[in-house]
Amino acid sequence: MAECHPVGFQWVVEARARGAKVFHVDPRYTRTSALADRYTQIRAGSDIVLLGALINHVLSNELDFREYVLAYTNASTIVSEDYRDTEDLDGLFSGFDHETRSYDPASWSYEGAPEEAAAGERAEQVEGGRAHARTAGPDQYGAGGAAALPRPAADPTLRHPRCVYQILKRHFARYTAETVEELCGVSREDFAELAEAITANSGRERTTTWVYSVGWTQHTVGVQYIRTASILQLLLGNIGRPGGGILALRGHASIQGSTDIPTLFNILPGYLPMPHAHRNETLDDYLARAGGDTGFWGRKRAYMVSLLKAWWGDAATEENGFRFDHLPRLTGDHGHYNTVMGQIDGTVKGYFVVGENPAVGSSGGRAQRFGLANLDWLVVRDLALVETATFWKDGPELETGEMRTEEIGTEVFFLPAASHVEKEGTFTNTQRLLQWREKALDPPGDCRSDLWFYYHLGRLIRERVTSEERDLPLRELTWDYPEEGEHREPSASAVLREIGGVGADGQALSAYTELEPDGSTRCGCWIYCGVYADEVNQAARRRPGREQNPEALEWGWAWPANRRILYNRASADPEGRPWSERKAYMYWDEERGEWAGPDVPDFEKNKRPDYRPPENAAAEDALSGIDPFIMQTDGKGWLFAPAGLSDGPLPAHYEPFESPVRNSLYGQQCNPGLRTYPRPESPYNPERSPRFPYVLTTYRLTEHHTAGAMSRPLAYLAELQPELFCEMSPTLAADLGLANGDWATIVTSRTAIEARVLVTERVRPLRIQGRVVHQIGLPYHWGWGSGGLVTGDVTNDLLPIALDPNVYIQESKATTCDVRPGRRPRGGDLLAMMEEYRHG
Amino acid sequence: MAGGGWFARWPVIRQLRGQDGRGDAARSARTDALRPRVEEADSVARSVCPYCAVGCGQLVYVKDGKVSQIEGDPDSPISRGRLCPKGSASKQLVTHAGRQTAVLYRRPYGTEWEPLDLDTAMDMIADRVLRTRRDTWQQEHEGRVVRRTLGIASLGGATLDNEENYLMKKLYTALGAIQVENQARI
Numbered sequence A: 001m002a003e004c005h006p007v008g009f010q011w012v013v014e015a016r017a018r019g020a021k022v023f024h025v026d027p028r029y030t031r032t033s034a035l036a037d038r039y040t041q042i043r044a045g046s047d048i049v050l051l052g053a054l055i056n057h058v059l060s061n062e063l064d065f066r067e068y069v070l071a072y073t074n075a076s077t078i079v080s081e082d083y084r085d086t087e088d089l090d091g092l093f094s095g096f097d098h099e100t101r102s103y104d105p106a107s108w109s110y111e112g113a114p115e116e117a118a119a120g121e122r123a124e125q126v127e128g129g130r131a132h133a134r135t136a137g138p139d140q141y142g143a144g145g146a147a148a149l150p151r152p153a154a155d156p157t158l159r160h161p162r163c164v165y166q167i168l169k170r171h172f173a174r175y176t177a178e179t180v181e182e183l184c185g186v187s188r189e190d191f192a193e194l195a196e197a198i199t200a201n202s203g204r205e206r207t208t209t210w211v212y213s214v215g216w217t218q219h220t221v222g223v224q225y226i227r228t229a230s231i232l233q234l235l236l237g238n239i240g241r242p243g244g245g246i247l248a249l250r251g252h253a254s255i256q257g258s259t260d261i262p263t264l265f266n267i268l269p270g271y272l273p274m275p276h277a278h279r280n281e282t283l284d285d286y287l288a289r290a291g292g293d294t295g296f297w298g299r300k301r302a303y304m305v306s307l308l309k310a311w312w313g314d315a316a317t318e319e320n321g322f323r324f325d326h327l328p329r330l331t332g333d334h335g336h337y338n339t340v341m342g343q344i345d346g347t348v349k350g351y352f353v354v355g356e357n358p359a360v361g362s363s364g365g366r367a368q369r370f371g372l373a374n375l376d377w378l379v380v381r382d383l384a385l386v387e388t389a390t391f392w393k394d395g396p397e398l399e400t401g402e403m404r405t406e407e408i409g410t411e412v413f414f415l416p417a418a419s420h421v422e423k424e425g426t427f428t429n430t431q432r433l434l435q436w437r438e439k440a441l442d443p444p445g446d447c448r449s450d451l452w453f454y455y456h457l458g459r460l461i462r463e464r465v466t467s468e469e470r471d472l473p474l475r476e477l478t479w480d481y482p483e484e485g486e487h488r489e490p491s492a493s494a495v496l497r498e499i500g501g502v503g504a505d506g507q508a509l510s511a512y513t514e515l516e517p518d519g520s521t522r523c524g525c526w527i528y529c530g531v532y533a534d535e536v537n538q539a540a541r542r543r544p545g546r547e548q549n550p551e552a553l554e555w556g557w558a559w560p561a562n563r564r565i566l567y568n569r570a571s572a573d574p575e576g577r578p579w580s581e582r583k584a585y586m587y588w589d590e591e592r593g594e595w596a597g598p599d600v601p602d603f604e605k606n607k608r609p610d611y612r613p614p615e616n617a618a619a620e621d622a623l624s625g626i627d628p629f630i631m632q633t634d635g636k637g638w639l640f641a642p643a644g645l646s647d648g649p650l651p652a653h654y655e656p657f658e659s660p661v662r663n664s665l666y667g668q669q670c671n672p673g674l675r676t677y678p679r680p681e682s683p684y685n686p687e688r689s690p691r692f693p694y695v696l697t698t699y700r701l702t703e704h705h706t707a708g709a710m711s712r713p714l715a716y717l718a719e720l721q722p723e724l725f726c727e728m729s730p731t732l733a734a735d736l737g738l739a740n741g742d743w744a745t746i747v748t749s750r751t752a753i754e755a756r757v758l759v760t761e762r763v764r765p766l767r768i769q770g771r772v773v774h775q776i777g778l779p780y781h782w783g784w785g786s787g788g789l790v791t792g793d794v795t796n797d798l799l800p801i802a803l804d805p806n807v808y809i810q811e812s813k814a815t816t817c818d819v820r821p822g823r824r825p826r827g828g829d830l831l832a833m834m835e836e837y838r839h840g
Numbered sequence B: 001m002a003g004g005g006w007f008a009r010w011p012v013i014r015q016l017r018g019q020d021g022r023g024d025a026a027r028s029a030r031t032d033a034l035r036p037r038v039e040e041a042d043s044v045a046r047s048v049c050p051y052c053a054v055g056c057g058q059l060v061y062v063k064d065g066k067v068s069q070i071e072g073d074p075d076s077p078i079s080r081g082r083l084c085p086k087g088s089a090s091k092q093l094v095t096h097a098g099r100q101t102a103v104l105y106r107r108p109y110g111t112e113w114e115p116l117d118l119d120t121a122m123d124m125i126a127d128r129v130l131r132t133r134r135d136t137w138q139q140e141h142e143g144r145v146v147r148r149t150l151g152i153a154s155l156g157g158a159t160l161d162n163e164e165n166y167l168m169k170k171l172y173t174a175l176g177a178i179q180v181e182n183q184a185r186i
């Protein structure tokens, strides 16, 4: 955190000065470790073992926050007798189909989920696992997640053998301090101290928070890493309370915004799923299968219809399903890596790359570049000439002779972009906060904002459309934004206002609860509804922090409804009283009949704690006054996920796809549902191969940014971190005959790169399963171009294209490699060496 | 300021004599005459750092039509005026010499960049989008209506504004392009 989110880390430092204890768990000792109370080195790719053992520690010593767990989680819920755990099936859950390598989650459901349930719900239960395996699943149910019974059978004594609590107990029993030592390389003493600290610091009086970043997500079990942390935090009562939570530190200025208003294939704005050809023929089919009808997700018709109205305006009517048919349909995985394979195969012909640099930034860079070289046309928009724009002129495959400029048919357009100070608009930061940026000056030369580019591209395309049916969605598209200045820049505030939503009277809406299912409201992203409340750009509010309380509700605007802590109903006990004086936050004010406190309540303001829903209530009315997780169909935090995940209702430790270690917890070595692309452009290191004996992890430096196009051309930053290096322990360096500053070549099945050796105690050899395992670390900011003042080999070229089956993120944090002294071979010699590694 | 000749007033001498080098003893006639760049700015815009997702507040100072300084915004409850090395260097991000300001074009099998007029480039791109869309259009797939093209894909970075992502998704969806992706997956 100190390295990659430095200014955010000031709050950790401040908390520590006020008595907080800080643990840092990381494969490498970093600036964060230097400022922590305890640093624990861990083998990359083994965190579920550590977190699972913490869960086991909580459960076997009954250290959970029982009142919270009983009231706010599904601990007491009874699960179907058809369910089989990894304990019964040596690392698999029930429902696995070996042929399709995917799960049918029907057996994971709650007891009493009726056989003949509503058609949609049942279909979802049956299709769930396979459907996800094909379409980056969880999002197919939208923000609410998959549906489950709103009032399932439960045993509040938590003794029923099939209640979630007992299932959890059995499932995590094998995650012990011994397995942590054996698989993570963490000593029993270190584990005991961590376990003692987090349990002592949770409960009524205290809360503990976990902070993570892509070190947890970029794995073939990335989603389940986060699930494990969620289970732990729910058991300890640390969700929805001040000082609690699981804080995702997102890496880029508006990576949160890019997910909320997604340029992602499987979702529409506000986590509404993209429709699927085989399940969603009509708007009604779609809504029946896009998650449950209880909780706030039960209003999904209003969210979806308002989006369709924002896009197709008056042309979208009740009679024509609000133009739901205008949405193109998915039939499977259309994600980034699949698209690259489509480029190599020649099905993807045109490619827009906007402020991104896959030739350096994506895993398996060679596959990326072979894809680029096989396009008809490529449009690159950036501040500098990134490697993705120049690969045909200077890419590494020219040096090896695998490509020749004169033989690359790709037509390339490079369009220079406006910088963040040359345009206005909002970023959504890591805490879901939208902050409006004012424009300081006009962009130089041909530089334009991406807003300008897409607005005018849309305008030119719409000028060219025909009367054909295919062009109807373009003809009817609402695309009238006021233009400003001599460049005819579209008004970003007009776009933000459309995102925020307007009512039947054309006035800006204040909250998503005002959205209607009948087509009378329009809203481009329901979770952002209210960002233009009272016709004021709420994201532009800048009341100084020192004039406000710590929540700072008048600085920017946080979705949803300007709430700062999500699920904050859980900060009060079931009766609505603060759990303790010390941790008081939101509470029920009986006199006023409303929820009060320093934040916006994440609950209906006037819903009493003693409210109990009548039979057949819908949407939020179906949740009681003690159901804080208002997006879930049952209002509970899910310790056990009866549906909605493609690789199991509970997390299990699986080794990275490429690992030098045998999974000693189960017979199942890696995630059974993980996704790979075994083909010549994407070869893999064999499991536990002696040719690739070391664990490789990649990371970022404070002084650089991702693929480097925003940092390598800057003199200050280039000078601070001029050169690619490879961190290794003195022991490994001695084994390999390397000294600090020497050149080394790092090899995987994909390719080999060279780096200077940084010999340091910051990475230490680990004892895993009784033998020594070495880890090495590589930052990934270098490339050959981008106007960089410093250049270097491309680290991501080494990485495998192996993906998590839920969200298709690549495993870039834990893989295997070889290291050899000296610089890498050049030209054909490199290819010859690679042949030997792959087949020798 | 302490008395004595020019030599005695020389900051190095004063510091050697034990005065605090960060305080008065660091001053000289030259430093006294220095004015902060921000004081002379023609305008200042309230902005946000474009690197990581902490979202530190920035104040962007402009003088004579150029960015003259970027500093942390002390009003921000997130950053309280602080910026890390990247945020502090961001003036160079917008002013560095490697920044491209003209459209470039590489024709198929070409060996060099060629200049191209922005309006022409926009027309050419619009034509290509429609041509590829027409050539690769799928009205149906496995007997179901899909109304899409798998011939056009997009990959965006996560420094795109919300408004930009919104127009991208809206336009691509109306075009029937579904392979729309972002750094947020990666």
Ligand code: SF4
Pocket: A004, A005, A006, A007, A008, B049, B050, B051, B052, B053, B054, B055, B056, B079, B082, B083, B084, B085, B086, B087, B088
């Ligand atoms: S100044 Fe540093 S910590 Fe703050 S947003 Fe920018 S990159 Fe992140």
